[in-house]
Amino acid sequence: MGKINKKFLKDILGEIVDVLNNEKDYLTELDAAMGDGDLGITMTNGFKAIYDEVDKIELEDMGKIFMKLGMKMNSTVPSTMGTLMSICLTKSSIAVKGINEISLKDAVNMGRAAVKGVIERGKTKVGNKTMLDALHPAVEALANSLEENKTLSESFEKAYEAAQNGVEKTKELIPVHGRAAYYQEKSLGTPDPGAVAMMFVFKGIKQSFK
Numbered sequence: 001m002g003k004i005n006k007k008f009l010k011d012i013l014g015e016i017v018d019v020l021n022n023e024k025d026y027l028t029e030l031d032a033a034m035g036d037g038d039l040g041i042t043m044t045n046g047f048k049a050i051y052d053e054v055d056k057i058e059l060e061d062m063g064k065i066f067m068k069l070g071m072k073m074n075s076t077v078p079s080t081m082g083t084l085m086s087i088c089l090t091k092s093s094i095a096v097k098g099i100n101e102i103s104l105k106d107a108v109n110m111g112r113a114a115v116k117g118v119i120e121r122g123k124t125k126v127g128n129k130t131m132l133d134a135l136h137p138a139v140e141a142l143a144n145s146l147e148e149n150k151t152l153s154e155s156f157e158k159a160y161e162a163a164q165n166g167v168e169k170t171k172e173l174i175p176v177h178g179r180a181a182y183y184q185e186k187s188l189g190t191p192d193p194g195a196v197a198m199m200f201v202f203k204g205i206k207q208s209f210k
Contacts, residue, residue, distance in 0.1 A: 002152045003101035006060055008208070013051040016204030020044045023200055030193040039081060043197050046077035046085060063097030066090070066110075081194055084118055084131060091117030104146050104155055111139030129173040131194035137162040138202050153209035160206040163199040170195045 004012070020027070020043050027040035050069040057065050070089030073082060092110035096102055102110070118132050119125060126136050141162035145155035170192040 003103050004107070004152070005101045006054065006062070006065060009062070009065070010051070010054045012205050012208040013047060013054065015208040016201055017044065017047045017051050019200045019204040019207065020047055020197075027193060027197055027200075030191065030196060033190060034193070036079075038079070039193050039197060042077045042079050042082055046073050046082055049073065049076040060100045061097070062099050062102055063093045063095075066093035066096065081131070081197065084122055084194075087117040087121045088114035088135070104142065104150075104152055107152070107155070108139065108143045108146050111135075111142055115139055127173060129170050129192045129195070131192070131198040133170050133173070133192060134163040134166040134195035134198040134202075137166040138198075156202065156206045156209060160199070160202040163202045167191045167195045167199045
């Protein structure tokens with residue numbers, strides 16, 4: 001199935017930065033319709049910061065690396081989305097404490113820890129038109145791939161597809177959190193910006209295996 005070590009993690013983060021940079025204007029446009037309009041910039045800056053941070057971490061323990069990256073994300077992106085992304089990183093770090101290489105099983109455990117962290121910190125659930133609507137199906141797709149003994153590459157391809165489907169479904173949902181909640185039915189037909197951003201993260205991961 002293959003595994004992800006520190007060097008490969010750097011490659012993954014680089015791909016995520018490239019995707020977010022290419023989609024920065026789109027994210028900004030989406031966010032401007034229902035939020036602060038800074039999502040494209042903050043997401044790109046946040047992931048660029050943790051991409052650069054990897055080389056400063058003189059450790060191979062993936063748990064400690066993800067914890068440090070989560071802290072860096074939190075200090076770099078002082079926003080709701082930045083906080084939730086930080087939660088994803090720090091909570092998932094616990095699942096790989098003491099591990100130098102991440103297997104598909106580890107990735108599933110990390111993903112589920114991230115989902116739980118977002119639910120608890122964001123006081124939200126699937127269907128509330130948030131990033132969770134892309135993250136949760138992507139993680140479950142990884143879990144299904146684990147059961148089917150797929151490779152990491154195949155698994156993250158499926159995860160990205162699941163995130164895409166999750167984003168599409170947010171078009172039919174009414175937001176209940178943040179500034180977007182004020183728009184209610186007016187948001188119908190428009191995907192959730194946070195879910196789109198999460199989808200782009202999985203796109204970057206998927207592309208790193210090519």
